[in-house]
Amino acid sequence: MTLRLGPRPLPLHLAAAAASLTSGIAALPLSRSASPGSKPLWPEPLRRAAERLASLPPDAAGAALAREATRRAGAFLTGLERYIRHPYRRDLPVPPVLWRGGSAKLRDYGPADGLPLLVVPSMVNRAYVLDLTAERSLLRFLSAQGVRPLLLEWDVPDAAERDVTLTDVILRRLEPALDAVLAAAKGPIGLLGYCMGGTLAAALAARRPDDIAGIALMAAPWDFHADAPHQAEIGRMAAAASLPVVASLGVLPVDGIQALFTTLDPLTALRKFSAFGRLDPGSAEAARFVALEDWLNDGIPLPGPVALECLAGWYGENMPGRGAWRIDGAAVRPETIRRPSLHLIPARDRIVPPASARALSERMPGAERIEPTLGHIGMVVAGGAEAQVWRPLAGWLEGAIRTGRTGTPARPRARRSAPSRSRRAPAAPAGRRSRG
Numbered sequence: 245m246t247l248r249l250g251p252r253p254l255p256l257h258l259a260a261a262a263a264s265l266t267s268g269i270a271a272l273p274l275s276r277s278a279s280p281g282s283k284p285l286w287p288e289p290l291r292r293a294a295e296r297l298a299s300l301p302p303d304a305a306g307a308a309l310a311r312e313a314t315r316r317a318g319a320f321l322t323g324l325e326r327y328i329r330h331p332y333r334r335d336l337p338v339p340p341v342l343w344r345g346g347s348a349k350l351r352d353y354g355p356a357d358g359l360p361l362l363v364v365p366s367m368v369n370r371a372y373v374l375d376l377t378a379e380r381s382l383l384r385f386l387s388a389q390g391v392r393p394l395l396l397e398w399d400v401p402d403a404a405e406r407d408v409t410l411t412d413v414i415l416r417r418l419e420p421a422l423d424a425v426l427a428a429a430k431g432p433i434g435l436l437g438y439c440m441g442g443t444l445a446a447a448l449a450a451r452r453p454d455d456i457a458g459i460a461l462m463a464a465p466w467d468f469h470a471d472a473p474h475q476a477e478i479g480r481m482a483a484a485a486s487l488p489v490v491a492s493l494g495v496l497p498v499d500g501i502q503a504l505f506t507t508l509d510p511l512t513a514l515r516k517f518s519a520f521g522r523l524d525p526g527s528a529e530a531a532r533f534v535a536l537e538d539w540l541n542d543g544i545p546l547p548g549p550v551a552l553e554c555l556a557g558w559y560g561e562n563m564p565g566r567g568a569w570r571i572d573g574a575a576v577r578p579e580t581i582r583r584p585s586l587h588l589i590p591a592r593d594r595i596v597p598p599a600s601a602r603a604l605s606e607r608m609p610g611a612e613r614i615e616p617t618l619g620h621i622g623m624v625v626a627g628g629a630e631a632q633v634w635r636p637l638a639g640w641l642e643g644a645i646r647t648g649r650t651g652t653p654a655r656p657r658a659r660r661s662a663p664s665r666s667r668r669a670p671a672a673p674a675g676r677r678s679r680g
Contacts, residue, residue, distance in 0.1 A: 248328045250541030253499040256506055257513035261320055264511055265313040269306060320514055323521030330525065332534040336378060339395075343424035347399040348417050350424060353383045358392030359645040360429035362422060364441035364448070367413070367550065368501050370542050371397045373624055374438065377535050380625045382634055389638040391434070391645070394425050396441075401547045406494035408547040410444075410554075414571050418448045422455060432457040434645040436637075439463050439596065439620070440554075443564065446604060447576045449583065457648020458584040460637060463620050465596045466578070467565030467603035468558050478507075479559025483552055490548035498543035501551075508594060536625060565603060578607040584644045585611045588623060588633055595620040612640070 251257050300308065343350040350362075353375075363383065365371040374395065375381045383393040396418070401408065408416075425433050435456050437445025442464020449459045468475055482504055486496055506512070516533075523530045546554070563569040569576045587605035589598050598615065605611040616623055616632035623633050 248330075248538070248541070250327070250537060251324075251513045251517070252502045252541045252543070253506075256503055260506070260510040261317070261514040264514060265317050265320075268313065269309045316514075316518065319518040319521050323517030323519070326521055326525055326530075327517060327534060327537060330530070330534045332531045332538075334372070334377070334535060334538065336375065336381075342394060342428060343421060345417050345420050346405050347402055348421070349397050349399070350421055351395045351397055353387045353393040353395065355387065355390070355392060358387065358390050359434065359642060359649075360425055361386065361391050361393050361434040361436055361641060361645065362425045363393050363395045364418065364435070364437040364445045365396065365398070366438060366440035367398050367444075368440065368543060368546060370539060370544065371395055373536075373539050373621065376539060376625050377532070380532070380535075380629075382624055382629070382637075385630070385634050386638055386641070389642070391638060391641055392429075393436075394421075394428075396421050398544055400544055401495060403494075406547050407549060409549045411570075411572050413444065413550065414447055414451065418444060419452065422448065422452060426455055432645075432648045434641050434648075435459040436641070437461050437464055438624070440465070442601075442604075443558075446578055446581065446608075447569075447571050449581045450576050450578060451571065451574075453581060453583060456581075456583050458586070458641070458644025459581065460586040460588065460641060460644075461601070461604065462588045462623060462633075462637075463590055463593055463596045463601055464587070464604055465558075465564075465600045466607070467562065467600050469562045469565060470599035470603055471597045472600075475559050476562065477560075479555050479561075483556035483560055486551060486555060490551060493545075494548050495545035496548065496551035497545050501543055501546065502541075505595070536621070565600075578604055579609070581608050582610075583648070586637065586640045586644070587611055587613045588637065589613060589615045590618045590620055590623040591615050592618060592622070593620040 298305075339351040339353050341349045342352045363371075363374065365374060375383045378384070383395060386393050422433075432455055435445050435449055435458070437443070437459070439462070442461040443466065445459060445461065446464065446466070449456050468479070486500065489500055490496055520530065520533050523533070557563045557569070561568070564576065567575060567577070585605070585608045587601065587608075589601045589605070591598060593601075602613070605613050614633075614636055616628070618626050618628060618632060623629055
């Protein structure tokens, strides 16, 4: 059996968990000596715990904290071991390749007579989060609804791609991929971008508006300082810290990227693997956890120039949000995209703050917004994703692409059933819908 390497970077997650679990013991003397005036400012759970510990002799309180820390550490390590040894392996059939460009390729999910849709995912994770399992596949669902998704699949950059810039990504990868889809579709197509892929898709649509029938964007960041002005300094610091790594390797490696994501919530691994350890390893819920965690740990290195442009230019200087981001010397202006657009902005997104994605919708004339009550990844794979995201997206794409290709509105049509091997989760409450 091949053991898993995640969660990545494992030393960072182990160190964060150890620091958290031992901090209570280290803080015990402080909790006893804290001034009475400071205690009303403590959160209620902390105040109750401090009161219980204060009722014990010092040695007994320390021993109680040590026992609890040991118990929690055991739960965390049990979850990690069960994940590393879990028998689940992704085994979905791989769609055929329509086009290749360097390490990138287009996978054709069919049907051949479906409404053509170029799908652009983020460059920092594998594209198959959109096709995670038979029960959690947005792309297979869209295919069953008569849309023909053509997924741009990023891969590990080869030696010739390590000097690639964002301009190269648009001109040498996205535009040729678009041309390949146009040749197969013989007319304007739909465009779907997810996360960083949505930001790139907006730049592509601004350059090639006549080839796009409609554009849908899922959690696409644009104003990188919206509701988060501290991102400027974080972006500059991350770029500076990445410079020697990029200079040495030519790329920002997966563990470096994952370490940056970990800063959003350093204890996420402690919580989720402790909970995973309590699941029945043979349950469907455990298999879903492993499938998603495998994807999270199956990242892609970013070409060095792309990584530095994103960290320093996007997060540090907020160049898209300020209208200063340029592709091939020309400013990217979402205001010029006068094709129908749908913006899916998850309300519980901690990776792309909703205000960041909302800023892009506010710059695109006539934009429609749906704000599902889901998170950044949950909008694609959660139990409520079909009701809140997949079905509204499929309906909107049919109308936008068909109208853009023929000039006539879509007519109601029979739907084919999406492939499934299990009962679907109950529909979740729909998110808010608005027009920009």
